[in-house]
Amino acid sequence: MKRLYVGLGTAFGVYAIIMIVYLLKGDLFSIPHALVGTSADPHTFMTVQEIDKAESLSRIRSLAYFLSSPLQIGLILLFLGVAVHIRSFAEKLFKASFLQMIVFVLLFILLMDVLFLPVDYFLFKIDQAYGVSTETLAIFWGDHGKDFLLNAVGTIVMVWIFRRVLQWSPNRWWIWFWLLSVPLILFVTFIQPVVLDPLYNDFKPLQDQELKAQIxxxxxxxxxxxxxxxEVNMSERTNAINAYVNGIGGNARIVLWDTTLKKLQPDEILTVMAHEMGHYVEKHIYIGIAYGIALSFIGLWLAFHGYRFFLKRWGSRWGIRGENDLAALPILLLLITFMSFVSAPAQNAFSRVIEHRADVYAMKMTGDGNAAIRAFQHIAKENLSPVTQPGLVQWFRGSHPDIMDRIMYFKQFDK
Structure with missing residues (x-):
């Protein structure tokens, strides 16, 4: 085990050096020479200082992503021995297996939360320093506490279901667990806009009646x-611009950030809202759910085999008693985290396709390419977003097409 940890540590060190050099020193944001001076060139609508800040912030965020994801995998692996001690502590506190499970989940989530709190706090301070975030320390801690509670409740429910299914069908638990997860995914999608979102922000009817009628x-x-x-009071958290339409069926909710209302003109807002409505009309929410369900089917099948392999190979060395041992749960977390990281390019590629489809719908509805171009120029400026990203970053983090590509698409409708 010591040899394994040393090998993994060395590999991560080499990987970290490569990513630091590439992301902090590489020429990542140059645009094609043919686009210099066009509406897709940031120098035509952003100051040199804003461009430098956008590129610098993107480098920092990307580096944090590419380092923290493998680091999380490594820490879970490193703390498998700690998980055994947490399980023993839970067993000393309670005899009931359900209560033991609650104690174990809460303590393990708390441990991981504390370990990654410095990364969250660092990014919070970075966004403040760059002027993107207006969030106070009180809001940061309040959101962090809400995230912890929701994560804890959700994890306890999922772990309880997993252990019951594993006990009932040890050789087929992955498919039964997948079938049970489908209604849970649909339930969360349904309640998010009316129950979960208001836990973080205040929503009120749009005050601009003329704009409301147009939307x-x-x-x-x-x-x-x-x-x-x-409209939602996001200005207490950020200077960035955004809007969305979420929910299912009659539960659909059209939402504008108050920052969007302050920083975009009505025709620009309408093109943004037409894009968001495109997601609803083309049933991207349902397609996304179906895609996620299909991906989870494959992921759970792989997790099933990976889980058994890990336990058979190293379980006894870690002090894990078997598949239904609470101390074995971090192995599932490790596998899911790893698969989420390596599958990010496929997930983002899928997301970029539906985002482009929503852009196509927006032009079908408004035909106003000029307003769309101006809107995305404002988005790049206010959100401090480079108009283009290097391929590696776009594969792993790019859920939307590059702003440069989107502006060039809208240019076809610029009359």
Whole structure:
């Protein structure tokens, strides 16, 4: 085991050096010479200082992502021995297996949360320093506490289901667990806009009645069953611009960040909202759910075999008693974290396809390429987003097409 840890540590060290040099020193944001001076060139709508800040912030965020994801995998592996001690502690506290499970989950989540708190706090301070975040320390800690509680409750429910299914069908638990996860995914998707989102922000009806009427008219043309448009007070957290339409069926909710209302013109807002409505009309929410369900089917099958392999090979060395041992749960977390990291390019490629489809829909509805170009120029400026990203970053972090590519698409409709 010592040899394994040394090998993994050395590999991570080499990987970290490569990523630091590439992300902090590489020429990552140059645009094609043919686009210099066009509406896709950031020098035409951003100052040199804003461009430098956007590129610097992107480098830092990307480095944090590429280092923290493998580091999380390594820490889970490193703390498998600690998990055995946490399980023993839980067993000393309670005889009931359900209570032991609650104690174990809470303590392990707390341990991982504390270990990665410095990364979260660092990114919080970076966003403040670059002027993207307006979040106070009180809001940061409040959101962190809510995240912990929701994560704890969700994890306890999933672990309880997993252990019951594993006990009932040890050789087929992965498929039964997958079948049970489907209604849970649908339930969370349904309640998120009306229950979970308001836990973090205050929503109120859009005050601009003229804009509200225009958005609802656009929604009616798109056959979206919404009678209200909401604005959310994101300005207490960020200077960035965003909007969205989420929910299922009659539960659809059209939401604008108040920063968007302050920083975009009405015609620019309408193109953004048409894009968001495109997701709803083309049923991207349902397609995304179906894609996630299919991906989880493959992931759980791989996790099943990986789980058994790890336990058979190293379980006794870590002091793990078997597949239903609480101390074995971090192995599942390790496998899921690893698969999430390596599957990110496929997930982002899928996301970029539906995001482009929503852009196509927006132009179909408004035909206003000029307003869309101006909107995305504002988004790049206010969100401090480089108009293009290097391939590696786009594969692993790019859930949307490059702003440069989007502007060039909208240019076809610039009249």
């Amino acid at each position: 609802l008219q656009l929604a009616a043309q798109s056959h979206i069953p919404a009678k209200q448009v909401y």
